[in-house]
Amino acid sequence: MTEPEDQPRAEDAALWRRFRALDGESAPDSNALADEALTLAAYAEGRLGGRAAEAVEAWLAAHPEAIGDLAVARQASPSPVEAPPAMLSRAMALVAGDTVVVPFRRPAAASTAWRLTLARVALAASILATSLVGFAMGSNLYSNFSATTESASDPLDQPAGVFTEESGV
Amino acid sequence: MANTIDLAALSRGDKASWNAFVRRYAGLILSAVRSQARDGTDFDDLVQEVFFRLCKDDFRLLKTYDAARAGLSTWLTIVARSTARDTMRRRQPRTTPYDAVPEAALSMTAEPVEKVKVPPGLLSARQTLVLTMLYDRDMEVGEAAAALGVDPQTIRSTHHKAMLKLRSHFAIDEPEKPGSKGG
Numbered sequence: 378m379t380e381p382e383d384q385p386r387a388e389d390a391a392l393w394r395r396f397r398a399l400d401g402e403s404a405p406d407s408n409a410l411a412d413e414a415l416t417l418a419a420y421a422e423g424r425l426g427g428r429a430a431e432a433v434e435a436w437l438a439a440h441p442e443a444i445g446d447l448a449v450a451r452q453a454s455p456s457p458v459e460a461p462p463a464m465l466s467r468a469m470a471l472v473a474g475d476t477v478v479v480p481f482r483r484p485a486a487a488s489t490a491w492r493l494t495l496a497r498v499a500l501a502a503s504i505l506a507t508s509l510v511g512f513a514m515g516s517n518l519y520s521n522f523s524a525t526t527e528s529a530s531d532p533l534d535q536p537a538g539v540f541t542e543e544s545g546v
Numbered sequence: 547m548a549n550t551i552d553l554a555a556l557s558r559g560d561k562a563s564w565n566a567f568v569r570r571y572a573g574l575i576l577s578a579v580r581s582q583a584r585d586g587t588d589f590d591d592l593v594q595e596v597f598f599r600l601c602k603d604d605f606r607l608l609k610t611y612d613a614a615r616a617g618l619s620t621w622l623t624i625v626a627r628s629t630a631r632d633t634m635r636r637r638q639p640r641t642t643p644y645d646a647v648p649e650a651a652l653s654m655t656a657e658p659v660e661k662v663k664v665p666p667g668l669l670s671a672r673q674t675l676v677l678t679m680l681y682d683r684d685m686e687v688g689e690a691a692a693a694l695g696v697d698p699q700t701i702r703s704t705h706h707k708a709m710l711k712l713r714s715h716f717a718i719d720e721p722e723k724p725g726s727k728g729g
Contacts, residue, residue, distance in 0.1 A: 418616035
């Protein structure tokens with residue numbers, strides 16, 4: 378319940394802002410308690426005193442977003458809500474036997490290597506085959522074309538009256 | 547509670563220990579994440595992120611836990627909320643609602659250069675924290691007391707002493723109020 382004297386005064390708020398604006402140089406090392414969840418937990422449980430508690434309080438003043446953690450942590454109980462089975466299965470799958478399974482699957486290096494080699498060999502073979510066929514076709518084609526041209530004058534191979542001088546076309 | 551979970555086996559990656567740990571503390575982590583996340587947030591992903599952070603790099607974070615310093619539930623709650631905060635910060639663009647910006651920051655008037663110096667240690671860490679909670683976080687006295695695990699009157703007393711120091715330093719006279727209490 379909020380008491381009347383708990384209502385913030387505008388003058389006090391202004392004085393606090395004035396102090397903050399000037400006190401920037403004396404701000405604590407913002408990284409001093411980085412990732413020190415254990416220290417915050419000890420403070421939340423009232424296990425710290427003296428300079429240790431002051432250090433935590435100075436850090437919290439510089440990182441006010443973590444202040445809410447204290448109240449929630451004090452009220453924490455082992456099983457306040459029931460997690461859905463799918464959530465449990467997903468989390469359990471992070472650890473498989475003696476190894477930690479990365480949340481996404483990566484292909485094994487060995488299988489990738491032989492497949493890559495096979496693909497390269499196939500590509501080289503197709504290029505070689507295409508080259509050989511092309512060369513063969515090219516050399517045979519010239520000789521075949523020459524033979525075809527010589528036989529074209531045979532009147533039995535040409536349709537009568539079509540595109541000839543006798544047809545007048 | 548921690549002694550029902552074999553933390554040593556858990557840190558070694560024992561599958562059975564890990565499954566037991568998940569079954570026992572998934573609800574607590576979910577509750578902690580919910581208290582930190584905004585509406586519409588995918589809690590499944592946040593909870594998974596917390597568990598992943600606990601087991602990644604050969605259980606590096608989990609190995610930092612020391613049962614002699616704090617309870618496992620308390621520690622996990624703080625880890626969960628911190629992880630949820632970091633995850634949401636990475637996902638969300640850095641924006642601040644207009645109403646959340648202090649009015650002084652929106653002021654267009656040029657502030658005179660403050661010539662008064664603040665000596666280091668003018669306010670104690672506790673006093674600075676209480677004022678931060680009351681003025682920067684807009685917390686009620688009861689909320690601040692709950693967060694620090696102290697009596698609300700302690701918060702009022704700390705606030706009053708801090709304001710006395712500030713007024714004295716900035717040479718501001720305290721207006722007389724008949725029958726006013728400290729706070």
